[in-house]
Amino acid sequence: MSLATINSRALLGVDTIEVTVETHLSNGLPGFAIVGLPETAVKESKERVRSAIINSGLDFPSRRITVNLAPADLPKAGGRYDLAIALSILAASGQLDKDSLGEIEVLGELALDGSVREVHGAVSAIIGAKAKNNKIILPLANSNELALVAYSKGYCVKSLLQLIDHLTNKTSLINYQNLPRRQKPMLCSVHGFSEVRGQAGAKRAVQIAAAGRHNLLMIGPPGSGKTLLANILIGLLPNLNEAEALEVAMVKSAAKLQLNGANWQQRPIRTPHHSATAVSLVGGGSKANPGEISLAHCGVLFLDELTQFKPSALDALREPLESGEITVSRANYRIKYPANFQLLAAMNPCPCGYASDPTHECRCSEDKVTRYLGKLSGPLLDRLDLIIEVPSLSQAELLQHSNETTDWADIRNKIEQCRELQTQRNGKLNSELKIGEIEQYCQLSTSLRKLLANTMDKLSMSARATHRVIKMARTIADFENSAQIRKRDILEAISYRRCQFLKSVIR
Ligand SMILES: [Zn+2]
Structure with missing residues (x-):
């Protein structure tokens, strides 16, 4: 036959x-x-x-x-x-x-x-x-x-x-x-912490975000060092492990991106322009290609000028930020792409950029600022774990000679150890814990529960935001080698959610 x-x-x-x-x-x-x-x-x-x-x-x-x-x-x-x-x-x-x-x-x-x-x-x-x-x-x-x-x-x-x-x-x-073999992954090159003058609070927040893979939004006037801080966070992340590297390679190969031995275990970093459409961010379209969030799987999606992005594009991020994957539909079938990424975002406090800056005059009307900040929806803000202000520095601070001797390689090691601790205990990073797992791995004493409940009321925090605060407190405790979550860990985690600037305008 x-x-x-x-x-x-x-x-x-x-x-x-x-x-x-x-x-x-x-x-x-x-x-x-x-x-x-x-x-x-x-x-x-x-x-x-x-x-x-x-x-x-x-x-x-x-x-x-x-x-x-x-x-x-x-x-x-x-x-x-x-x-x-x-x-x-x-x-x-x-x-x-x-x-x-x-x-x-x-x-x-x-x-x-x-x-x-x-x-x-x-x-x-x-x-x-x-x-x-x-x-x-x-x-x-x-x-x-x-x-x-x-x-x-x-x-x-x-x-x-x-x-x-x-x-x-x-x-x-x-x-x-x-065939040529994989190469030992190179460390991302970053500027050291010493290059960012002052900004102790922001530097601490960047380390916590890196240690637990928490989403971070930085608000500050132009020139305050937001982009430099973003680069530092990226540089502090450990290389991909074997399983993650394979998942990243599968996405890259499906998207026809170059894959070679040198970038094998490198954590992906995607920095889409603010003119990006919802489809280019989350994927889909006539060819059902993976979007930026899938190309950032196991890595970082950095959205600079966050408020300049289309509201529809930002809204499309909500579901994957929660589930770590995205389903795109074509005429007669559905395709699932992995999209477990860390969101890193930066923005000016107002259209002119100087609303939070005591040394410059802001030229924006109150209405204009409200409209500007209104582009950030509540559900999106809920999914950002750390919202920090990066203030501008005075002339004196800028001219001051930096005497910081922090070695960023040391911090990088500490972050890697902190991540290993989380994976050994939870089987995943703290930010990825589901509700049932939070109770199991992030136990709080009765007094801490009370403290948290009171704060929730005072700040009218949503249940989702509260869960994120608990997970962040777990990371802070882990970062400090504490088996228990302490009062100071909870208070620090809450401090990252109460951005005074945003509160005064939209809450
Ligand atoms: Zn302004």
């Missing part, structure tokens, strides 16, 4: 699903049909496959060819099935032994001359094949991804002919062991 099957993989978000490519050759008028919900690029695969087979010096069967991509209800996009389709045609027409196609998965787009082009989402495909203990064949252009996942049954090919040679004569292919 002129029938052959081979396995490939579809990409859905960062997940992959096994796809079986079945080819049947029958008698009758010569023709070529692909069924199984193919999108345009897959339909065009017919022309690429035909030319690639002929230009590789092989026979394109002059028969009625039916290719079925199963499961049929899963939409298939891109040229990733070309190579699998070509192989199944060659096997169905007797030019290749059908048994040689068992337990292998093939991915690759064909050029007309038979060379194999890059596909996206290779990292997820390799992980999927690994889970099934299948051999996987990938384009040579995806070799970086194979090298990083280091799967021993993964191989790279540069052309259809090279793959046929491998399957028939058993010539060897490029394996991950022949």
Whole structure:
């Protein structure tokens, strides 16, 4: 019977699903049909496959060819099935032994001359094949991804002919062991704490935010050092661990971003411009691409000039800030992307920038300031754990010689240890604790409960904000090596939520 099957993989978000490519050759008028919900690029695969087979010096069967991509209800996009389709045609027409196609998965787009082009989402495909203990064949252009996942049954090919040679004569292919290895991750370069004059409160807040992965908003006039503080926070974060690095690589690979040994364990930092749309921030659109928040998965999303962002874009952040993932819809299916990021934001206190600055006069009317701050919705502010003012410095403070000797490498180590402590105890960072887990891991004495309840009333804090205060207090206690949450930890955590400036204007 002129029938052959081979396995490939579809990409859905960062997940992959096994796809079986079945080819049947029958008698009758010569023709070529692909069924199984193919999108345009897959339909065009017919022309690429035909030319690639002929230009590789092989026979394109002059028969009625039916290719079925199963499961049929899963939409298939891109040229990733070309190579699998070509192989199944060659096997169905007797030019290749059908048994040689068992337990292998093939991915690759064909050029007309038979060379194999890059596909996206290779990292997820390799992980999927690994889970099934299948051999996987990938384009040579995806070799970086194979090298990083280091799967021993993964191989790279540069052309259809090279793959046929491998399957028939058993010539060897490029394996991950022949590829360049991962490099030891480099530390992010940052300016030291000593470069920020004064701002003791802000520096402390930055360390707490880094230690527990809490969201941070900095409000201050231009030139007060907000961007420098943001860079310090980013520099204080430890490198990704192996599991996180794999998750980040899956997103990058699906988004067709460059992935190499040098950036393997580097925490992603995304800094979208304030003109970004909701779709570019959270993902979706006609191609259902991952958005900035998914590209910032396990890393930092830095929104400078927070109030300049469109309200619709900021609103779209609410759900992922709570759940750590985002679901985007296409016409007939839904795709889930991971989006567990730390939000870091900065803004001026008013349109002119000097409302909170005693040394400059603010030129904004009260109305204008209220409108400006009104762009920050209550639910968004609720999800920001630390809201701090970064005051401007006086001339004297600026000129003062800095005699700070703090070594930021020491602080970085302390933060890394604090994070390890949390993961060992909670299985996750403090900021990621769910309500039930807060009771388990963040126990408060009766007097502290009372104190918190009173403050909640006084500041009219929401339940969500209160939970965030407790989680932050847990981080502060951890940072100070205290097993119990103490009164001073709770008070410090509350202090990060009562931004006097915002309170006077919008609460
Ligand atoms: Zn102003």
